[in-house]
Amino acid sequence: xxxxxxISGNYAVAYAVKMADVDMIAAYPITPQTTIVEKLSEFxxxxxxxxxxxxxxxxxxxxxxxxxxxxxGARVFTATSSQGLALMxxxxxxxSALRTPIVMANVNRALSAPLNIWxxxxxxxxxxxxxxxxxxxxxxxxxxxxxxEAFKIAEETRLxxxxxxxxxxxxxxxxxxxxxxxxxxxxxxxxxPLENRVSIKNAHAVGVVGPPxxxxxxxxxxxxxxxxxxxKVKEIENDFNRRFGKNYREIEAYGMEDAEAALILMGSIxxxxxxxxxxxxxxxxxVGVVSLRVFRPFPAQELREALDGVKAVGxxxxxxxxxxxxxxxxxxxxxxxxxxxxxxxxxxxxxGLGGRDMREDxxxxxxxxxxxxAREGAGRCIYVGLRE
Amino acid sequence: xxCVRTTLKGWREIPxxxxxxxxxxxxxxxxxxxxxxxxxxxxxxxxxxxLCFLYCPDSAIEIDVDGNYHVNLSYCKGCGICAKECAPKAxxxxxxxx
Numbered sequence: 001x002x003x004x005x006x007i008s009g010n011y012a013v014a015y016a017v018k019m020a021d022v023d024m025i026a027a028y029p030i031t032p033q034t035t036i037v038e039k040l041s042e043f044x045x046x047x048x049x050x051x052x053x054x055x056x057x058x059x060x061x062x063x064x065x066x067x068x069x070x071x072x073g074a075r076v077f078t079a080t081s082s083q084g085l086a087l088m089x090x091x092x093x094x095x096s097a098l099r100t101p102i103v104m105a106n107v108n109r110a111l112s113a114p115l116n117i118w119x120x121x122x123x124x125x126x127x128x129x130x131x132x133x134x135x136x137x138x139x140x141x142x143x144x145x146x147x148x149e150a151f152k153i154a155e156e157t158r159l160x161x162x163x164x165x166x167x168x169x170x171x172x173x174x175x176x177x178x179x180x181x182x183x184x185x186x187x188x189x190x191x192x193p194l195e196n197r198v199s200i201k202n203a204h205a206v207g208v209v210g211p212p213x214x215x216x217x218x219x220x221x222x223x224x225x226x227x228x229x230x231x232k233v234k235e236i237e238n239d240f241n242r243r244f245g246k247n248y249r250e251i252e253a254y255g256m257e258d259a260e261a262a263l264i265l266m267g268s269i270x271x272x273x274x275x276x277x278x279x280x281x282x283x284x285x286x287v288g289v290v291s292l293r294v295f296r297p298f299p300a301q302e303l304r305e306a307l308d309g310v311k312a313v314g315x316x317x318x319x320x321x322x323x324x325x326x327x328x329x330x331x332x333x334x335x336x337x338x339x340x341x342x343x344x345x346x347x348x349x350x351x352g353l354g355g356r357d358m359r360e361d362x363x364x365x366x367x368x369x370x371x372x373x374a375r376e377g378a379g380r381c382i383y384v385g386l387r388e
Numbered sequence: 389x390x391c392v393r394t395t396l397k398g399w400r401e402i403p404x405x406x407x408x409x410x411x412x413x414x415x416x417x418x419x420x421x422x423x424x425x426x427x428x429x430x431x432x433x434x435x436x437x438x439l440c441f442l443y444c445p446d447s448a449i450e451i452d453v454d455g456n457y458h459v460n461l462s463y464c465k466g467c468g469i470c471a472k473e474c475a476p477k478a479x480x481x482x483x484x485x486x
């Protein structure tokens with residue numbers, strides 16, 4: 001029977017990892033992720049989870065150990081944030097190219113400098129080309145659900161999956177979370193031995209040199225894998241919804257049935273954006289909001305369908321691409337919408353960097369600026385709340 | 389799309405993640421894809437002196453049962469030393485990918 005508990009987003013991830021019955025956890029503490037691996041160490045120490053718990057000397061080693069363990073066919077997990085994810089950078093590309101189904105929770109935190117432990121999306125956005133599937137949770141419940149889904153997606157596509165949750169706002173907020181029966185979770189993700197690619201009986205050489213004659217083809221395999229993962233993600237999400245009574249989609253929309261101006265965003269700010277949209281809609285303004293739950297593979301087709309008939313979209317970036325033609329989410333959206341016959345105006349926003357609070361007024365400003373873009377066309381990127 | 393190395397496996401055939409699944413696979417390894425030109429031996433001009441065979445730094449010149457010289461393109465890097473050293477000028481370098 002389902003059980004409702006009051007836990008933080010980080011604990012929700014830890015409970016999901018425990019229910020997924022992982023074989024190996026490589027851990028290195030970093031704020032605000034630490035309480036995930038802390039809770040998992042408790043589970044392992046008191047015998048609730050039969051897993052090998054490996055304390056490593058850095059995040060670089062954590063992800064490397066995960067690749068090694070994953071190659072033996074083990075179900076593995078690690079978690080990190082910000083600088084830790086950045087330190088993993090070079091190994092992340094190997095995890096996807098070597099097709100190791102690792103699940104990692106990334107508790108989103110700003111990148112230095114200046115040193116900042118608070119929430120934005122610059123860590124994950126800096127890894128968008130690493131070939132990992134990226135899920136974006138917006139609550140403790142979603143952190144739990146996405147982590148469970150992530151194991152299935154990873155193992156069926158043989159690609160690593162990053163579950164993103166906003167630092168503090170999701171990771172440390174205590175919320176009621178419905179935990180399903182462990183038995184039902186096990187049925188959804190059975191503990192089956194994956195192929196052991198490094199056993200003596202079935203000896204393979206992994207991590208080989210790929211000279212110009214082979215690199216291109218090998219790289220394309222990883223590109224093809226994540227392209228093909230699109231339908232797998234959808235299928236697994238539908239299966240999850242059916243089994244656990246949820247209604248998750250790659251993108252979630254609010255007020256989009258008649259919206260003329262819509263915000264597009266990721267992560268926990270969806271709640272605030274919905275509240276303000278609701279308020280403005282009550283006053284007769286045709287605004288809506290779209291939230292992306294999956295960033296890789298990018299749900300371009302679903303987005304075009306959701307935005308059909310919209311006059312302007314406002315893209316809320318919580319990361320920057322200094323010197324680029326637009327910030328990370330903006331450029332993805334602009335590329336996705338470019339081919340639409342009646343393309344909406346696209347207004348860029350940067351907001352909530354380094355944990356800067358996003359208040360009601362910030363959302364009202366963004367809705368108004370997007371409505372203005374619908375009338376007059378989009379202007380330059382607006383840095384919301386920046387002091388002059 | 390023109391593929392100059394049709395003998396190499398395509399992305400669908402290469403084991404996932406570039407894993408090597410069988411021993412001794414290096415014999416199938418093409419080490420010459422960066423070659424920009426390859427030697428063409430004119431058998432009518434060739435005097436079978438063997439200079440190309442001696443000078444080739446990659447042992448890419450092979451002799452058949454009739455004593456004729458041939459280039460093994462699996463090893464030839466296209467350096468052109470054979471053409472340079474060939475006394476009767478029987479070897480010409482032909483550009484790749486044209």
